[in-house]
Amino acid sequence: MRYLLIMFFFIPVTFLNAQDLTKGKNHFVIDYLLGEKEEYETPCYILISDEEYPKVVIDACIHGDEIAGALACDSVMKYINIYKGTVVFVPKVNIKAYNTFVREVNVDLNQVFPGNKESTLYEDRLAFDFMKLIKELEPDLVINLHEAWTRFNEKLYQKQKDKSFGQTIITNIDTFPVFLTNTLEKINSEIKNRENIFRIQYFPYKPNHSMDNIIEKLKVQSYTVETLRTLPIEERVNYQITCILEFLEAAGIQFTFIK
Numbered sequence: 001m002r003y004l005l006i007m008f009f010f011i012p013v014t015f016l017n018a019q020d021l022t023k024g025k026n027h028f029v030i031d032y033l034l035g036e037k038e039e040y041e042t043p044c045y046i047l048i049s050d051e052e053y054p055k056v057v058i059d060a061c062i063h064g065d066e067i068a069g070a071l072a073c074d075s076v077m078k079y080i081n082i083y084k085g086t087v088v089f090v091p092k093v094n095i096k097a098y099n100t101f102v103r104e105v106n107v108d109l110n111q112v113f114p115g116n117k118e119s120t121l122y123e124d125r126l127a128f129d130f131m132k133l134i135k136e137l138e139p140d141l142v143i144n145l146h147e148a149w150t151r152f153n154e155k156l157y158q159k160q161k162d163k164s165f166g167q168t169i170i171t172n173i174d175t176f177p178v179f180l181t182n183t184l185e186k187i188n189s190e191i192k193n194r195e196n197i198f199r200i201q202y203f204p205y206k207p208n209h210s211m212d213n214i215i216e217k218l219k220v221q222s223y224t225v226e227t228l229r230t231l232p233i234e235e236r237v238n239y240q241i242t243c244i245l246e247f248l249e250a251a252g253i254q255f256t257f258i259k
């Protein structure tokens with residue numbers, strides 16, 4: 001009988017910080033907290049170059065278990081070098097739900113916008129603070145990263161407009177803006193597996209949705225990216241990265257991204 005020597009490797013847990021993200025870069029990074037000292041306190045990273053505009057906000061994990069967007073944000077923050085403009089990342093909007101890998105803790109965050117500062121439900125208060133953050137930042141564009149269980153299907157979509165979002169970019173404008181159709185074309189030109197190309201999904205205005213509130217109340221252009229959750233995680237993260245980079249470019253951010 002042989003005895004095996006079991007070794008335990010203690011892997012240090014590293015957190016992103018402004019210094020790591022700024023090293024050797026043209027931009028600098030401001031660490032910021034959304035909901036500071038609240039139970040939903042979550043980090044934001046403001047990557048800012050010499051020129052403040054154009055400005056884009058990328059948010060992920062409004063639904064805590066849709067993790068591909070958060071991982072894509074980490075990767076883009078690490079490898080991007082911004083020469084012109086500002087990009088703000090909020091990778092884990094519902095951080096409490098993210099930490100326990102659930103969609104929500106009390107209520108669906110995406111159904112309680114514009115939020116309520118006085119509510120006992122923290123998701124109501126988080127929605128309120130998130131809106132406040134977007135208002136203060138005054139961005140040109142907000143991209144919301146989500147994931148869906150069902151692939152987009154034209155027939156299913158005709159029957160039920162709130163199902164089958166996988167591999168889509170959602171807009172609440174029924175005449176698709178050229179900005180969006182051009183960006184979609186660029187995203188899809190980078191996707192080798194044609195089964196997974198993105199489609200534009202028109203989703204009618206809903207008064208409690210985050211994207212609709214950003215558009216209607218704050219008058220900021222906003223779209224939602226949905227990757228298909230049944231795909232392997234690396235693939236979903238790569239699709240999210242592609243979407244982030246193409247939207248940044250379309251918005252006029254000047255950058256390089258070298259992985």
Ligand SMILES: [Zn+2]
Binds near residue numbers: 062063066146147
């Ligand atoms: Zn979602």
